Every structure is written in structure tokens, then in C-alpha cells.
Amino acid sequence: MELILLRHPVVAAPAGTCYGQADLPLREPMEPPLAQVLQALPAGIDALWSSPLQRARVLAEALAPALRCALQIDARWQELHFGAWEGRPWSAIDRAESDPWAADPEQQAPPGGETLAALRARTHAAMDALADLAAARVLVVAHAGPIRVALARARGQAATEALAQPLAFGGLTRLQHLGGQWSEAA
Numbered sequence: 001m002e003l004i005l006l007r008h009p010v011v012a013a014p015a016g017t018c019y020g021q022a023d024l025p026l027r028e029p030m031e032p033p034l035a036q037v038l039q040a041l042p043a044g045i046d047a048l049w050s051s052p053l054q055r056a057r058v059l060a061e062a063l064a065p066a067l068r069c070a071l072q073i074d075a076r077w078q079e080l081h082f083g084a085w086e087g088r089p090w091s092a093i094d095r096a097e098s099d100p101w102a103a104d105p106e107q108q109a110p111p112g113g114e115t116l117a118a119l120r121a122r123t124h125a126a127m128d129a130l131a132d133l134a135a136a137r138v139l140v141v142a143h144a145g146p147i148r149v150a151l152a153r154a155r156g157q158a159a160t161e162a163l164a165q166p167l168a169f170g171g172l173t174r175l176q177h178l179g180g181q182w183s184e185a186a
Contacts, residue, residue, distance in 0.1 A: 002137045003130060004042070005173040007145045008056040016089050019115070020082035020145070023053050031182055032170035036063050040172060045069055046135035051142050060141040067076040067139070076126035078145035084111030106160055116149075120159045123149040131177040147173050154182040 010031040011024040048061035048069035048145035057073065085093050101108045105116040123146040130138050144167045152162035154167045154175045
């Protein structure tokens, strides 16, 4: 089974905004454009899933007819919840609040948010549910956090090691599930 993870396009928010589960719209026009995203996708997508957040869902809804796939929504593919920091500029978040989280995101959560451990648990559960499908190639439109966590799992890394992994808006990450194990697809 191949799992293709597609990061959503650029959002309509000022640079430097913390927007984990804040439900922000996409920048108009879509960047990258839909035609470019479609061209990058491999043929033969059997199933289409998305985070419910509109920056992922809107792209998935646009892809569904072209891929001839019914869209399924799964909240486990949402971005990390940053709690009280959502929608605020990162520069306006007090370092006394953010430093403990930055030092140990695995166990520390932003005020009212979630830990990296929680994100990892729900992302792994979503991956395992997809591995149980009869589909050979599944596309999921999601966010940088869950994609990084999934990539870390495929590489056998700690989730914290994947946090700095650069992921382009509209970029693809390809994983495979063979013999009960996740790995990067060639």
C-alpha cells in the first residue's frame, strides 16, 4: 500500500502567524495552483482523505472529481493544536510560555493545546487505519505536523527529529506499508 501525503497550499495569513488548528482559508489564487498539484500526483489514486480544516479540505474537494475518488474526512490528520497561541504572531508569544514547549514538545503543550506525543498518536492511528484498507494508493491532504510525524515513523526517527524537515506547500511525501512496516517509497 502506498500512502501519498500532500501538504495543503499557502494560507491567507500574515507570515509568522501560529495557525495549527485555526481554520484559515487558502490564499487566493491558490498557491501552488490546482493544475500544478494535479500534475505532480501519480496516476491510480484509489482513495482520497483529508483533514477537515478548510486549507486541506478545499484542495481535496477540488481534487476529488479529477481523481474520481469520494472524499473521506478524518480529523486525525489535523495540524498540531497550539491552543492559546492559535492565530497569534509567533513573535508575540511570550518566551516564558514558548521556551518550555520548544525544549520538550513531546511532553509539553502550548496553553490549551496538545503535545507532540498526542499528535504522533493520532497520526499513527490514522496511518494504521489506512493500511488496513484494500486500496493500493491513498492520497491524504494534510498539514506539515502530521506529515513530519508520519515521515519520522517511516524513517524510524523520533518525532522531534522530523520537526525541522522542510515541507513545501503543495509538496508530496510518499510512504509505503509493506509487511506491517512503514517506509519511504522510492
